[in-house]
Amino acid sequence: MSLDKNLFQQPPNKLLAALPVSDYERLVPHLKLIPLPLRKVLYEAGEPITQVYFPDKAMVSIVTTTEDGSTAEVGIVSNEGMVGIPIILGDNTTTTTAFVQIAGAGMQMDADILRAEFNRGGAIQNLLLRYVQAVYSELTQAVACNRLHILEERLARWLLTVSDRVESEDFPLTQEFISQMLGVRRSGVTVAASTLSRAGMITYQRGHITIVNREDLEATSCECYGVIQKEFARLLGFMPSNRAKKFFEGVGNRTDSQR
Template identity: 60%
Template structure:
């Protein structure tokens, strides 16, 4: 679907931060597309032909082991872009990009993004900062998975999804959460049950509702605060 000059712009933080001249160069090439539940946007070791600027929904970046087990190494919502390897010199990655919560995105050919990136304008600065933020997220998540309890990790992850979805209602199953956290479903069931008994969340038929934001943040490990602070520092900074 062709887009107007403002369609989807204000809903994606990276696009909204572009100067009018840079954004208008992209407009003829942007296409608004649906992000369907569990849709794969790109596979490991396959060329990335398109990048996606989500305006609604959440996309997980997953690493899959040889035995088929997965763990989430990144999460993208309206603050970012799916396909960051394109601007780092590669057209392939070891990760899979999977739609976690359905929505929509502005899609752009990777070749067009790379050409605009090489103009060395604001887009380049924004995407490099976003790449650093994603790297910080992956690093902090690795430490978190090793050092913190499952209850702390679950609270941290739910908050990150909430931030990107901008909603207290998260359409997620415990089975899916266990795959994202790289742990057993039984462990997630126990951790979610503890949060529910404390009145922090409710869980019913594949939907988690955050009832007490303050207590959920208190339950989360320090990693949530570190990740949130780093994204804010990098993406809200002066572009000059």
């Protein structure tokens, strides 16, 4: 991949862009722009994390795997965050695996360097700790969502989140893969996706999903979508995308009877 110096001057990763200029410039010599191809494993469960990643429009799934080989997604990371949180929490291993779900590019950094920068304190430490809090909020909300909300609502929330993170209404995802990420049977995803498709919210063809009516998809999603995105904005100072920003503007304009 050819090196685009503009990416370092104006980082597409929102977490890096939120740093003060002086702090970001101190990181630049240690950042390497790399491709993140589909299915690339960034770290394995139980293995030392030696590199951290700040994705651009690539999307990384954080998954947990049970003894029988079943998998469930417990988090996604794109240009709003970083892959390798254990590094700043005093450890370098975790029980999850991180791999690229949607191909793109990202900034790579040696884990030891990021840990040293974090331990210096200041703006970098403050920002990364707030990011960890945002991820924690997302995880806790997802637990409640999986327990309390129907699959159509969960699927709508997940598709909206993916759209925000990769900043596109069209992305390559198979129903089999979605079922693994949501931790449900493929047949359940087929039924839920068909419901959304018949309602004119999405189209699904040859492993590609396109959101064709975002407003209705937002109305179908459970409240967890808004809760999670709003918390990211509160803690980090930016919306995941302009699409999410429009959603919150609409929420703010609703009357109490419409909520």
